Amino acid sequence: MDGLTRSAHVDTFARDHLPPADQWPQLRFDLPELRYPERLNCAAELLLGPADDRPAFRTATGTTWSYGELRARVDRLTHLLTGELGVVPGNRVLLRGPTTPWLAACWLAVLKAGAVAVTVLAQQRPHELRTMCEIAEVRHALCDVRSVDDLAKAEIPGLRITTYGGDGPDDLLKRPAPGTPYAAVDTAGDDVALIAFTSGTTGRPKGCMHFHRDVLAIADTFSRHVLQPHAGDVFAGSPPLGFTFGLGGLVVFPLRAGASALLLEQAGPKQLLPAIAEHRVTVLFTAPTAYRAMLDELDGHDISSLRRCVSAGENLPAATWRTWHERTGLRVIxxxxxxxxxHIFISAADEHIRPGTTGVPVPGWQARVIDGEGRERPDGEPGLLAVRGPVGCRYLADPRQREYVRDGWNITGDTYVREGDGYFRYVARADDMIISAGYNIAGPEVEEALLRHPDVVEAAVVGRPDEARGQVVVAYAVLGQGARRDAEALRAFLKAELAPYKCPREIVFLDALPRTATGKLQRFRLRSGGHTEGDQQ
Incomplete structure (x- = not known):
């Protein structure tokens, strides 16, 4: 393709299926650290630097891999991939398993071999796996032996599955391999390094193609300038490596900083708090729901080691931010x-944090709020969020590229307001705006009001079609243990918090909200009625 560097890929599928050049977003490399060389292998870059005896990965059982051990194991895996398994540069390799050092090492080996990593979630079912392998034409898979059943059941034509972590002689980790260093394939900075499939969508998944330089760019923007890690940090968190929030927070950012990461196979709120205390975690990545859940479990856990808490995946309610700060003294990023x-492109840290806003564009990124015609909206007026920077959307052979990229900007599908001082405030997903009797109502605003009630643990608000009003506001609430399901009392509370037209016409109590495997709320299931039955009041 015109403008791209000479590729190292023998299998040219990924580059051949990039969107046409006129559908690409405008890329910006405004910071000196973003001006990468033409030849670049991000795995080799991430493994550079720290002394061999420095810790790289830790596990809940107390196992620690040093950087020297990690480099040696990645080289051994790369020898196996390119030798016995026959992987050539450009081949797509599916990676599947719980969050472990071996999964991270396999990811690094695939990239070092010049292949393309397709990391999926261990929870994804056979039909989902089959669809993703079909879209990306995957022919190789490295799979934790504990996660192989659904992959085998998917019956993907031509897929060679190699398991790791088992007892059989054919297990990847038991095969003989050279113990010598492996010289990374001389990939171009704009060779595709990974294909990440979108989560939480309805319909056919979209494969997002990212280059070797993109992997470093997220570390050299958000991590370097906002998170500001140092080599002594211990990272941990709940998002899996098949979710790019987790890939950045648990692999890319710590390795780029020469730090270490605690990789937890089980990383719910109940597991995170004791892990923080035992392993002296300093940097935590998780979702707003987990921060709220951990508030009820804080007593008896020592989290004094924490210095950074990062929240993403969905909007962080101001009430959750304030309560966490009051209880811990920590300012959630x-x-x-x-x-x-x-990864993250709008954020703020330390004294620059303003609860209730997302923040400002991360250094290296630009953002604005536009209308449906691409015109910039005045400050204080809601519109579509548009961003651009060193990384941009490139869907794998998908016509929806034209919807996401317009006039060189990435249109994220979020409704935002830019305040007069440059801070960006989340309003709703563009398709989560509720129009009722002529009023525009942002579901997340009603959710935040619900979460201010002491009995409400989780909340979701959607619009339901209504013949008279167009839509009516329906709230779904999960209450704390022992709380009484009293819709009238909750309505009375909301009437003191919101304008009357924003108050829900209907409140449904659920035991749990529907979420994706990565923790994102599935509002589309609530809108369609495909949710767990609850008390309707």
């Missing part, structure tokens, strides 16, 4: 990212 852009 809120951020918005997207699979299409790999």
């Amino acid at each position: 809120n951020g918005i990212g997207a699979t299409e852009l790999l």
